[in-house]
Amino acid sequence: MKGADRLRDPRFEAAVEGLLDSYVSVGGINHIEGHNLPSLGQVVEVLHLLEAVLFPGYYEAARLGARNARYVIGEHCARLYECLAAEVAKSLEHTARCETAGDFVSGREANEQAERIVFELLETLPSIRATLYEDAQAALEGDPAARSIVEVLLAYPSIRAIGIHRVANFLHRRKVPLIPRMMSEHVHGQTGIDIHPGATIGPGLFIDHGTGVVIGETAVLGRWCKLYQGVTLGALSVSKHEETTWDPPKRHPTLEDRVTVYAGATILGGRTLIGEGSIVGGNVWLTRSIPPGTKVQIEPPFLLYRGASAISPVREPMDYQI
Amino acid sequence: MKGADRLRDPRFEAAVEGLLDSYVSVGGINHIEGHNLPSLGQVVEVLHLLEAVLFPGYYEAARLGARNARYVIGEHCARLYECLAAEVAKSLEHTARCETAGDFVSGREANEQAERIVFELLETLPSIRATLYEDAQAALEGDPAARSIVEVLLAYPSIRAIGIHRVANFLHRRKVPLIPRMMSEHVHGQTGIDIHPGATIGPGLFIDHGTGVVIGETAVLGRWCKLYQGVTLGALSVSKHEETTWDPPKRHPTLEDRVTVYAGATILGGRTLIGEGSIVGGNVWLTRSIPPGTKVQIEPPFLLYRGASAISPVREPMDYQI
Amino acid sequence: MKGADRLRDPRFEAAVEGLLDSYVSVGGINHIEGHNLPSLGQVVEVLHLLEAVLFPGYYEAARLGARNARYVIGEHCARLYECLAAEVAKSLEHTARCETAGDFVSGREANEQAERIVFELLETLPSIRATLYEDAQAALEGDPAARSIVEVLLAYPSIRAIGIHRVANFLHRRKVPLIPRMMSEHVHGQTGIDIHPGATIGPGLFIDHGTGVVIGETAVLGRWCKLYQGVTLGALSVSKHEETTWDPPKRHPTLEDRVTVYAGATILGGRTLIGEGSIVGGNVWLTRSIPPGTKVQIEPPFLLYRGASAISPVREPMDYQI
DSSP states (O other): OOGGGGSOOHHHHHHHHHHHHHHHHSOSSOOOSSOOOOOHHHHHHHHHHHHHHHSTTTSOSSOOOTTTHHHHHHHHHHHHHHHHHHHHHHHHHHHHHHOTTSOOOOHHHHHHHHHHHHHHHHHHHHHHHHHHHHHHHHHHHHOTTOOOHHHHHHHOHHHHHHHHHHHHHHHHHTTOOSHHHHHHHHHHHHHSOEEOTTOEEOSOOEESSOTTOEEOTTOEEOTTOEEOTTOEEEOSOOOOOSOOOSSOOOOSOEEOTTOEEOTTOEEEOTTOEEOTTOEEOTTOEEOSOBOTTOEEEEOOOEEEEEOSSOSSOEEEEOOOOO | OOGGGGSOOHHHHHHHHHHHHHHHHSOSSOOOSSOOOOOHHHHHHHHHHHHHHHSTTSSOSSOOOTTTHHHHHHHHHHHHHHHHHHHHHHHHHHHHHHOTTSOOOOHHHHHHHHHHHHHHHHHHHHHHHHHHHHHHHHHHHHOTTOOOHHHHHHHOHHHHHHHHHHHHHHHHHTTOOSHHHHHHHHHHHHHSOEEOTTOEEOSOOEESSOTTOEEOTTOEEOTTOEEOTTOEEEOSOOOOOSOOOSSOOOOSOEEOTTOEEOTTOEEEOTTOEEOTTOEEOTTOEEOSOBOTTOEEEEOOOEEEEEOSSOSSOEEEEOOOOO | OOGGGGSOOHHHHHHHHHHHHHHHHSOSSOOOSSOOOOOHHHHHHHHHHHHHHHSTTSSOSSOOOTTTHHHHHHHHHHHHHHHHHHHHHHHHHHHHHHOTTSOOOOHHHHHHHHHHHHHHHHHHHHHHHHHHHHHHHHHHHHOTTOOOHHHHHHHOHHHHHHHHHHHHHHHHHTTOOSHHHHHHHHHHHHHSOEEOTTOEEOSOOEESSOTTOEEOTTOEEOTTOEEOTTOEEEOSOOOOOSOOOSSOOOOSOEEOTTOEEOTTOEEEOTTOEEOTTOEEOTTOEEOSOBOTTOEEEEOOOEEEEEOSSOSSOEEEEOOOOO
16 A cells, blocks of 8 residues: 555545546536636636725725825736736636637737727716716715715715626627626626616616616616616527627617606516606506606506405505596 | 836826816716815624624624623724724714705714714614514514524524614714715615615515615604515605605605515505505505405406417416415 | 723713623523524535535636646535535534424534534535536527626626525534524625525526525425525515424425516415426416416506696506516
């Protein structure tokens, strides 16, 4: 018996070998000998840096002023650039190699393409900030309980979900694979707000409370829309007819400017157009278009009341009108 | 060319300068040269310390006993005091300076006021614990799947959300700005339960599953109420007529003692009073008061069944009764 | 005055003593002088290790290949074994001592039992992986926006929630207390998907978006079922008649193979059986069984439309059919 054999637990080793076998026999959900994948940890770090430069002074310990702002922000941008470009390059190279649809992209090409895209993102941040300013104003105006823009930035999930969405959407439009969805899913986990990076959203969106909101890949929202918790902007049919592409058929609805959708409402279908200024009531299930200025609500359901002493229930309509 | 000029990337610098420009041209969502804001990281640290002293022995590695309990808990209280008082002081000072409604508060006044409030909080923790004991009992009694108080404390979101709410509510009633909402929003992100710090909640509340629950700022809940996932206690009208104040008009409903509200129900309006012991069925949308002991449910919707071989759908009422 | 008395703040000490008093007078929600409880931090570490060996190469920085896979995975398994066995032992010992139902288990017995169970878990991981492969395929086929298995693993909450559930369910079936629910509640907090460890779930489950999904303790799902956000598979009656056991009466529904349940639907009751291949429409509230191949939807509610210029609302049925 060799010395090294004394450091063995045969049953344990057999369990490990069984697991290693399954990596070969059941592929797909393991990634061994493959190219590097983008790292969720690095993507989360990128999100922190993005929040630090989009909303400077809000989420960091250091106070920003005339003497340090340029250096702190410049250093954040440099780290953001390096970190995000590396992840984008991995994702471009991986996808090109692994998917039939992709053209071959060398490591060098992937790096160059990634750096070009991230540079453009940095240069677009000021205009993203101008849009986010409207989003923050919309939250302040939209919630009677909101006391200040500071409170909106420190204690509302909406501005955070939308801020990350605007960056994820920029990357998605430049056909960066994986990273935009990793960003949106991370924010979904933190806020309960699930916005696909493909969705097109005008400035001034406010999502109150937010838990359970779903906004699909081809949804289009105009300016200053307002959504409440549990709203779905979804697809009517979810059949997967053909190869997924960067230019999918429109499956999700369009909301024109200043549309309000109350809690729990569901709007489905790529041809469904909600006209400007319309109000969609709570729990409405809408699959057809409505003209501008329309209010739509469910016919109030009858409620059955049974009192402590009543024999049979009393049936009364709800007196509800939006 | 100076030496330092070799360490330049002009396009990158232009991007950074563009971002810095936007901090001046698009104000509000940046906080530069301003007073310190409360830090979310510090608030989260405070929440950990609070959980450690409210539920000692549950969330920490160290075993607590006669020899160390006094010192461990005392040290936690000291850190809690210091950390929370600093954040409360920042929030008082910031708000006083920035909001038109605020009186001027000097840094020293803010510190004194913050220390006074946090001292009172420490002295109130025993009575908050007595209330939380009822909340934990309510969870144990309310969920057939719950096996012990230990399980309730280790694996239920309800007790966590309510525990933090009771502290946030204490601070809110003492008019501490920002911090209570930062606390409630952090817990909302972790549990899907969104309770505004202003809500008044009696002992023995149990929220089962919890995801999607929204309890508004002026809601009032009696003793031993029970809510399920997706319940909204909300406002009928969300117009923002006037300045937000610490004493807002009542916009959200009142639940008397022992009211049960099943999943997905929505109760709206500041004058809506749900009488003692009432049961509100799933998906009910209620905007009027009901007397004590009432059961209210939606008139069961007709369901359309189409079998594998059927030509036309069969229409049958649901046979549902709470 | 002794020296040590100068280091005193009597009011602060009184507050600490008040808190310590409350640990004695209000028991239950503190755990002092008790046996060690399982630690949430350790359980979260176990979940990371599980994800690293179930989906190798996806969530870690190190690239896995022929030279390191055996050592990296072996080391992960060893840490997983040690860490999980310790927590399981604590939970067995604690529960046996504290609950009337439990038999007495010595520390040594608890350790042996824990090691036996965790060894079995390690040996079961390959078959759990084979099931998870079907779950990942189901997500890829089920979501038109999904581009690859890699995207499913990096950016979908479903596979994560189900992966952890399959392990939690293994431990639950072996009657490990506390740990399975700590696992499921941690994932619930991160994904909004609340699956009780007791639920029996066939391969190929896909949960799209997921926020607000609740699957109860005695629910049974066949192969290749599909659920959308906000679906509840719950209990009709929630009365707690008797002692909670490891073999509770069936309170939650059964879904046969290939059942689809759209967003917001609620299916209740232990005798409710949804036949193979059935489709349950959005917002349906179902408390009775339906035969295989049935489509069930709510009778589309009438919607009330009021145009910008209309005097009275127009009442129209929804033209919706699943």
